[in-house]
Amino acid sequence: MLAAERRDHLLELLAREGKIVAKDVAAELGISEDSVRRDLRDLAGEGLCQRVYGGALPVSPAVADYRSRRSVAPDGKLKVAAVAAGLVRPGGTVILDGGTTALAVVHALPQDLACTVITHSPTIAAALVEHPRVEVFLIGGRLYKHSAVACGAAAVEAAQNVSADLCLLGVTGVHPDAGLTTGDAEEAAMKRALSARAADTYVLASSEKIGTASRFRVLPWDGISGLITDADPHQPVIERLTTRGVEILPAG
Amino acid sequence: MLAAERRDHLLELLAREGKIVAKDVAAELGISEDSVRRDLRDLAGEGLCQRVYGGALPVSPAVADYRSRRSVAPDGKLKVAAVAAGLVRPGGTVILDGGTTALAVVHALPQDLACTVITHSPTIAAALVEHPRVEVFLIGGRLYKHSAVACGAAAVEAAQNVSADLCLLGVTGVHPDAGLTTGDAEEAAMKRALSARAADTYVLASSEKIGTASRFRVLPWDGISGLITDADPHQPVIERLTTRGVEILPAG
DNA sequence: CCTGTTCTTGCACGTTTCTGCATGTATCGT
DNA sequence: ACGATACATGCAGAAACGTGCAAGAACAGG
Structure with missing residues (x-):
């Protein structure tokens, strides 16, 4: 042995x-x-x-519950979420985007982690109620039904008043040329506003997003600190990103 | 183990x-x-x-509430919620407080009702996603774990920028002398701020709240337009309220 | 092949932590 | 007010822990 x-x-x-x-x-x-x-x-x-x-x-408790949660969220999203949750430091402040992957991040956070979470998603905020030591700051504004997050002028303005160490952003498209994209212009602007308030921005991109592009650009490649994905690091698209200087955090 | x-x-x-x-x-x-x-x-x-x-x-009691919301709300709350939902006019704007009774109001709203709902509760906001024609404006701020609503200076400030026809408020105590009360000072202030932004304020008070008082005053009796309750109208406490000029909307 | 070094492994020892029981006290329901 | 139940505390045995140490394996260099 x-x-x-x-x-x-x-x-x-x-x-x-x-x-x-x-x-x-x-x-x-x-x-x-x-x-x-x-x-x-x-x-x-x-x-x-x-x-x-x-x-x-x-x-992380999420690792142990792997099998039971697999039904709730696809495998890839859980892996990405587990890695993202690991980036959250005790006592730190993180801006958390909306979406199912971000929700998976919440579940992957240790139950007794003490930190501050800033979010514009009521769903994320509601889920965080079960983490007693997490301080939640909710960014208000007009709620966009499409993805159930606060967007628009009021939300962007509210976002100007916060700062964070880390921003975890979800997108719908990750493409070497098109950059990071999403399907709604308001949401794209909101994501930009959030990202601007954090020292580091990491993008949550489960493998099905890789190589696709949506209509609206969120950020260029040099606007983020890294990309968290479960996609194969040797995949051509990923390798092209690496050559562009994007740090890849593998969630294998 | x-x-x-x-x-x-x-x-x-x-x-x-x-x-x-x-x-x-x-x-x-x-x-x-x-x-x-x-x-x-x-x-x-x-x-x-x-x-x-x-x-x-x-x-936080909100945790348990959130988990067990699949279990039906008590009969009284449903009746109160049904009456409250009837006050919401199509095309109108309503400020909706947090809490289980308010959540019941959301479920009591007609599925195709078109109106605007302003709320400081992420739970309420998330529930309203299933009402496609309801416009939701979320009031942000520091989330108070106790009842899972946004409170504090930022929330009160955000509330100043909205106006509504109607405000539906939940309280924990309804007492002829003490007035309308709740268990947290911040929440009480928030409820006042919300109420001040609406033309009419109605209080949601299922029968178990009647005759009890909590620590912090929300509003005096002349600050509200009416009280919605399933308690017996001939009950002494209710009759005392009536003599004080409080309009009672029975939810029998 | 030999030798010195480094790393690993198991053991011994004293220390810390956990757990169940016994005791006396506080709290609840009737 | 009373019995029943839940509680905090102290205690003792057991288990787990960290550390130092020595025997042995792996390895590099001569």
């Missing part, structure tokens, strides 16, 4: 069972509990698991 | 069921009640739940 092999085994076990009991694994593999503990400590140090008394748990 | 795992289980249970009974959980998991109590005490210490005799409740 190689050390690296053991590590992989632990991670796989964590993904499958949703938890690791040090004692059990030690017995199963015929190694001492000390070794298991050492491995878990290392993995926790790399942020790959959460060390608890008796064993370890996944960093 | 890891200790940390148990903690997560409790939080999840709290979100799903809206309450925790220490005895039941202890039996279900096959552990002593002491451990459950200890966990609940810790969680309460971190502000993740509210400790009560016999078990625990969510920090």
Whole structure:
């Protein structure tokens, strides 16, 4: 039993069972509990698991619920959401866009994370009520039925009064030439306004968005810090983005 | 069963069921009640739940409400909501407060009604997405977890920019002497701000609120146009209100 | 092939943490 | 007011933990 092999085994076990009991694994593999503990400590140090008394748990509850939530949101969106949730630092401030992927991000946030979330989506705001230590600031305005977010002049104006470390943006199209696009002009403007208020902007793009373009440009490539996607990094479109200097955060 | 795992289980249970009974959980998991109590005490210490005799409740009642909204609202609230929905004129503008009764009003609105709804509740806003002809204006601001509505300076300021024909307000206490009251000072101020922007204000008060008073005054009796309630019109408290000149809209 | 170094692994030890029980107290329902 | 139930606290055994240490494997260089 190689050390690296053991590590992989632990991670796989964590993904499958949703938890690791040090004692059990030690017995199963015929190694001492000390070794298991050492491995878990290392993995926790790399942020790959959460060390608890008796064993370890996944960093995000969403990982464990993988199977049960698969029905709710497509697999790709969950992976993207899990990575995005990992970007949110305790005590930090994040601007969260509307949409199903953003909603998945909310569910992927640790239950007891303390941070501030700014959003123009009532759906996102309502979902965040279940995170007791998350402070929510709601951006008001005229509600666009199309995607159930506040847009328009009042919303853009309200957005001018906030600042954040991070902005997580959803789009409908990700194309090397067309850039980041969406289907509604008002929404595009709103996304721009939100992105402008954050130090870093990351785009949530599950694989089905890759290579497509919608009618309205949201941002050019140099307007964002990175792209979070579950698409294959070796896919031609992704490689073209990389050559353009776009940082890709793989959600494999 | 890891200790940390148990903690997560409790939080999840709290979100799903809206309450925790220490005895039941202890039996279900096959552990002593002491451990459950200890966990609940810790969680309460971190502000993740509210400790009560016999078990625990969510920090915010809004969490449980949101989860259990599939279960039908109490009979009284439905009746009140139906009458309130009848006050909304096609083409008109209504300011809708947060809370379960207000949510019931949304469901009581005709599916094809065309009007404008102004609200500071993300829950209400999200529910209105299913009414295609209703224009929604969302009032933003800091979200108060207690009842899941936007309050505070920013919300009050945003409210100054709207006007409406009608304001439907929820309260927690309706008392002949104390007037209309609620449990949070910020919320009370917000309700006042909303009421001031409408030509008419009607209060939604299902029978269990009648005769009770909470800590903070929302409005005096002459600040409202009427009270919608399913309580017996011949009840002493109601009759005292009538003699004070309050118009009662019975929701029998 | 030998040797020194580094890394890993299991064990021993003292420490911390968890858990269930017993005790006495507070709170609830009747 | 009373019994029943829930509670906080202290305690003891058990389990898990971190650390230091030594034996062994892997490896590089001579």
